[in-house]
Amino acid sequence: MASRIDQEQVQHVASLAKLDLSSDQLKYFTTQLDEIIGLFETLSEVDTTGVEPTSSVSDQINVMREDVADNWGQRDALLANAPEAENGYIKVPAIIDESEGE
Amino acid sequence: MNYFQKDLASLHDDLVAKKITVTDLVNATYDNIDATDPEVNAFLNLNKEAALKKAAELDEKGIDQDNVLAGIPLAIKDNIVTNGLTTTAASKMLENFVPVYDATVMTRLKAKDTINVGKTNMDEFAMGGSTENSAFKVTKNAWNHDYVPGGSSGGSAAAVASGQVVAALGSDTGGSIRQPASFNGIVGMKPTYGRVSRWGLIAFGSSLDEIGPMTRTVKDNAIVLSAIAGHDDHDLTSSTHEVPDFAAELNENTSVKGMTIGLPKEFLGEGVDPDVKAAILAAADKYRELGATVDEVSLPHNKYGVAAYYIIASSEASSNLQRFDGIRYGHRANDVKNLEDVYVKSRTEGFGDEVKRRIMLGTFSLSAGFYDAYFKKAAQVRTLILKDFQAVLKDHDFIMGPVAPTPAFKIGDEISNPMTMYMNDILTIPVNLAGLPGMSIPAGFSNGLPIGMQLIGRPFDESTLYKAGYVFEQATDFHQQTPTQGGTH
Numbered sequence: 001m002a003s004r005i006d007q008e009q010v011q012h013v014a015s016l017a018k019l020d021l022s023s024d025q026l027k028y029f030t031t032q033l034d035e036i037i038g039l040f041e042t043l044s045e046v047d048t049t050g051v052e053p054t055s056s057v058s059d060q061i062n063v064m065r066e067d068v069a070d071n072w073g074q075r076d077a078l079l080a081n082a083p084e085a086e087n088g089y090i091k092v093p094a095i096i097d098e099s100e101g102e
Numbered sequence: 103m104n105y106f107q108k109d110l111a112s113l114h115d116d117l118v119a120k121k122i123t124v125t126d127l128v129n130a131t132y133d134n135i136d137a138t139d140p141e142v143n144a145f146l147n148l149n150k151e152a153a154l155k156k157a158a159e160l161d162e163k164g165i166d167q168d169n170v171l172a173g174i175p176l177a178i179k180d181n182i183v184t185n186g187l188t189t190t191a192a193s194k195m196l197e198n199f200v201p202v203y204d205a206t207v208m209t210r211l212k213a214k215d216t217i218n219v220g221k222t223n224m225d226e227f228a229m230g231g232s233t234e235n236s237a238f239k240v241t242k243n244a245w246n247h248d249y250v251p252g253g254s255s256g257g258s259a260a261a262v263a264s265g266q267v268v269a270a271l272g273s274d275t276g277g278s279i280r281q282p283a284s285f286n287g288i289v290g291m292k293p294t295y296g297r298v299s300r301w302g303l304i305a306f307g308s309s310l311d312e313i314g315p316m317t318r319t320v321k322d323n324a325i326v327l328s329a330i331a332g333h334d335d336h337d338l339t340s341s342t343h344e345v346p347d348f349a350a351e352l353n354e355n356t357s358v359k360g361m362t363i364g365l366p367k368e369f370l371g372e373g374v375d376p377d378v379k380a381a382i383l384a385a386a387d388k389y390r391e392l393g394a395t396v397d398e399v400s401l402p403h404n405k406y407g408v409a410a411y412y413i414i415a416s417s418e419a420s421s422n423l424q425r426f427d428g429i430r431y432g433h434r435a436n437d438v439k440n441l442e443d444v445y446v447k448s449r450t451e452g453f454g455d456e457v458k459r460r461i462m463l464g465t466f467s468l469s470a471g472f473y474d475a476y477f478k479k480a481a482q483v484r485t486l487i488l489k490d491f492q493a494v495l496k497d498h499d500f501i502m503g504p505v506a507p508t509p510a511f512k513i514g515d516e517i518s519n520p521m522t523m524y525m526n527d528i529l530t531i532p533v534n535l536a537g538l539p540g541m542s543i544p545a546g547f548s549n550g551l552p553i554g555m556q557l558i559g560r561p562f563d564e565s566t567l568y569k570a571g572y573v574f575e576q577a578t579d580f581h582q583q584t585p586t587q588g589g590t591h
Contacts (some may be wrong), residue, residue, distance in 0.1 A: 010462065017420060017465040018427075018445040019458055029459065035521055036463060039409050043479050046406055046486065053481030054488060056309050057295045057537025058339040059561070065335065077202040083434035090430055095441045 004037045005030065103130030105265040106584040110322045113268065114170045124157040124165070124173035124217070131175045131219055134266050141247060143239045144261035146180050147188050148220035156217050171214040171329055177261045177270035180221035181228055181304040182313065184208055187218070191304045192236040193226045195426050195433045195452030205302020206337065207271060207313050207330045214329050219267055222257030226454045227423070228278055228306045230254050231526045234517045235456045242513070244286050245551055245585040249510040252282030258316050259286040264585060269317045269326050273303055274540075275310045276411055277505070277530025283316055283542040284505035284554025287580065289323045289571065290316045292530075294562045295537030296341035298327075299334030305422040307415035308339075310534040319581060320543065320571040324348035327564065343562045351565060352572040359393030361499040361570065368404040369503030369529055378504045381546030381553045385574065386502065392573055399498065401490040406483050407532040408524055412460075413467045413480035414535070419457075420464025426452060459520060488536040495538075495560050500570060504529055505542045505554035529556060539564045543571045544580035552580070 010030045014021050021029060075088065084091040103126075116122045122130075132150055139145055153175065165172045178184060181191040183201035185208070190196040204212070211218070225235035233241045233256025241256045243249035244263035251260040255272030259282035262270050272279040274292035283290025291314040298313045305311065315326035331345040365386055370379050386396045428434035428448025435447035453461070467476040494501060506526055516522045533540040538558055545555035555574075559567045575581050 005466070009466075013462045013466045013469065016469065017458075017461045018442075018449050019453070019461065020446050020450040029462065032459065032520055033462060033466070036412065036459075036524070037466070039521065039524075040413055040467070040476055040480075043406055043409050043413075043483055044475075046403065046479075046483055048479060048482035048486070051482040051485050053478055054484040054535075055481055056339070057488070057535075058309075059296060059341050059343070060339055063338040065338070072203070074202045077200075078430075081199060081202075081431035083428065083431075092429055093438050093440065093444055 004041065005034050103127065103134065105134070105268050108268060109319050110170050110174060110268060110325055113174060114172070117165045117173050118167045124160040125154065127173060128153050128157040128175055128217060131267060135219070138264050138266060141242065142244065142260050142264050142266070143241045144222055144257040144264065144266060145177070145220045146190060146192065146223050146238055146257065149187055149218050152187070153217050153219055160215055166215070169214060170325055171211070171216050173215060173217065174269070175217045175219045175267055176211065177219050177222050177258055177267045178208070179224055179255050179258050179270070179272050181224060181273055182207060182271060183302040183304065184218060184221065187221065189221065189304070190238070191227050192224045192238055193452065193454070193457070194237045197433065199431055203302065206299035206334045208302065210330050222255070222261055222270060224257055225254035226457050227304065227419070228254040228273055228275055229419070229456050229460050231277065231281055231523055232517060233257060233282070234513065235454055237454055240513060243510045243551070248512055249551060250285065250513050252285035252510060254278040255316065256282045259283055259288060259290070262286070262288050262316050262318060269315060269322055271313060271330070272316045273311060273313050274534065275307045275415060276534050277527045279314050279316060280505045280530050280540055280542040280554065280556060281526065285510040285552065287544045287552030287554070287583070288316055288318055289320050289544070289581070290314065290542045291323050291327055291564065291567070292533065292540045293327060293331065293564055294341070294539045296339050297331050297343070297539070297562065297564070299337040299340045301334055301336035307418040308422060309418060310415055312534070320568055320575050321349050321352050324352060324568045341562065346565055348565055348568050351569060356569050356572055357393065358389060358570050358573050361394040362497065363389055363394050363396045364399035364494045364498035364501045365396050366399050366401045366404065366494070366501060366503055368401050373507050373525070374504060375508040375548065377546070377548035378508060378553050382502070382504050382555060385545050385555050388574065388577055389502070392577060396502070397498065399494045399501070401494065401532065403483060403486045403490050404532050407487055407535060408528050410480040410483040410487065411527070411531040411535060412463060412524060413476050414484065416460040416464035417467050417477050418464070420461045420468065423457070423461055428452070456520070484535045487532050491532070491536045491538060491558070500566050501558040503556050505556040506530070509548045509551040509553055533558050537561065539567055541567045541571055543574060546580060547583070
């Protein structure tokens with residue numbers, strides 16, 4: 001059976017989505033995604049020549065508002081949700097790769 | 103407190119007449135939950151301390167006799183953010199997330215003095231149709247604990263159906279209010295897209311997501327929708343359409359006489375369980391008896407809905423869920439050496455399989471070389487699905503059909519096969535793609551499990567659905583049947 005997506009492509013998609021798959025998961029997801037993409041391909045039966053795509057069904061079009069900054073005064077509550085914070089800042093690991101040169 | 107014998111109006115009367123206090127009501131609600139939830143697993147997180155405090159305040163202040171929602175305990179789906187109360191969307195990613203603001207629906211419910219009892223279980227990030235994708239627990243169908251409650255709003259549905267609360271909020275992106283309502287024999291409304299503000303609803307598919315009420319009766323549902331609906335400056339897709347007092351139109355004079363109802367032949371086709379089909383045909387006869395005309399109609403593109411939806415919803419999800427990067431909030435992996443590690447390891451550990459599957463489907467559909475064949479094609483098919491509905495609704499007041507092709511399935515039966523699970527949504531998904539209001543109401547039973555009927559209306563015409571649902575409810579007794587408290591196996 002010709003597959004619609006192979007392990008190499010799934011690996012590529014996972015890396016674009018910032019996900020890491022073990023080799024077992026890669027196999028498992030490849031089989032499932034292939035089947036689902038097969039479903040997607042049934043859309044090719046539909047003649048959509050000249051049909052406009054629909055991206056929103058809202059009845060509100062181009063609503064404008066003033067660009068005003070609003071301070072909710074909740075710095076501490078916001079920082080409490082950060083995995084690590086210090087001196088009022090969110091702390092992240094060094095961006096420079098420490099694994100280089102190991 | 104036996105909620106099976108109560109609705110919003112009778113609870114309100116008891117509160118106004120001081121037969122019970124709000125504190126009594128809240129305590130009784132937690133007693134119900136303590137007795138049933140160890141088995142049902144509807145709740146992820148209870149809000150007991152704050153709820154009792156609020157109850158005492160309301161008892162002190164007194165119940166406003168014009169506000170039927172005053173002092174009423176409600177359950178809230180855990181993808182609706184609640185200020186100061188952990189909100190997880192049933193994901194490990196948000197296990198310790200404490201919102202710093204209330205969703206607009208919560209602000210509106212607070213203004214009505216309702217009481218937030220707690221947060222209900224769901225499929226992780228609302229992705230799924232059985233609530234088995236929760237990272238934390240498996241919720242049971244209120245009618246039979248071996249069966250799924252449906253999803254993704256399975257916790258809210260089970261909480262209402264098992265008599266823990268009288269009403270709950272859910273959200274619906276492809277059927278997540280209507281299908282669990284159907285599986286649990288309650289009333290679930292997915293309002294018109296834009297009817298209810300999405301501000302504070304953790305985003306899944308932004309062009310499809312909608313918050314709505316889940317209740318045991320149509321009138322209760324109408325009351326809650328009027329309270330939460332309306333334009334919100336924080337959600338610029340929310341509509342400026344006027345919000346009617348939906349419940350005020352439901353009384354002994356409400357009728358479907360002279361209405362024209364469309365019954366799509368595609369909704370009773372292959373794959374629809376014979377008991378479900380029989381229940382819907384019986385409901386069509388009931389509407390004829392009540393003075394309406396029921397015509398067979400066609401929605402020729404309905405069968406492409408599932409494919410179009412899983413491209414569009416997954417694409418929107420892959421974009422919306424990029425924000426979970428382990429930096430500002432949410433899960434961050436330990437043992438990371440650089441920024442890329444923070445992103446990849448945090449997301450890999452924080453998301454469950456279904457969420458990963460959808461993120462990858464979306465990323466694939468939007469990726470270079472595939473965008474036209476998948477995303478654009480799906481958006482064009484969406485237009486055709488919308489036009490099918492418009493054509494039928496031009497000369498029909500509403501559309502009727504099943505909510506789901508089958509009653510609830512057994513826990514564990516479908517979770518390993520995503521395609522089977524996705525096909526359960528074949529009759530609800532097109533309604534989200536078209537942005538129309540859709541409601542599930544009880545319409546029968548099959549082997550002791552409820553069957554739901556779906557009513558689909560014109561944009562912003564929830565009124566007609568409530569009227570038609572109310573009339574059907576008055577003429578039948580499906581909604582009066584209740585599961586055994588404690589459930590059966």
